[in-house]
Amino acid sequence: METTTGTAAGATTVLMHNTMKITEGHLEGFREAVRRAVDFAEEHGPQLMVEVFVDESELRAHSFQLYADSEAVRTHWRLSDPYIAGVMEHCAVERLDVYGAPDEEVRAALAPGPAVPFPVSITPFITGFHRLASDGADRGAR
Secondary structure: OOOOOOOOOOOOEEEEEEEEEEEEOOOOHHHHHHHHHHHHHHHOOOEEEEEEEEHHHHOOOEEEEEEEEEHHHHHHHHHHHHHHHHOOOOOEEEEEEEOOOOOHHHHOOOOEOEEEEHHHHHHEEOOOOOOOOOOOOOOOOO
């Protein structure tokens, strides 16, 4: 696991960027499974934001998820396993890039090994802001 040094006091949000390689012939299955997973997360999950992008020509997908803190990440993992399993039937994780300051428990869960057979990097927060719609309006088409 790669870690870049530097932190900002009080920064608790965690942004995850998951890069996935879609299995040849599984693009439509991937799209359906990821829509189900995002619909579930929107209704039940702790994420502040989830957005998924697909490069069809490269069969590569990028998922960005913003969490308020490490407890929200753990809640997501507990709730979403069946939906994530459905997505993973159609792809393989290539890498996970984590931005922010996940706590030691989340860091340990992301350590390389049999459960995490892909590269993981963790880069601490330095500065920034976000403006998220508070009305719950969906900005993207499904």
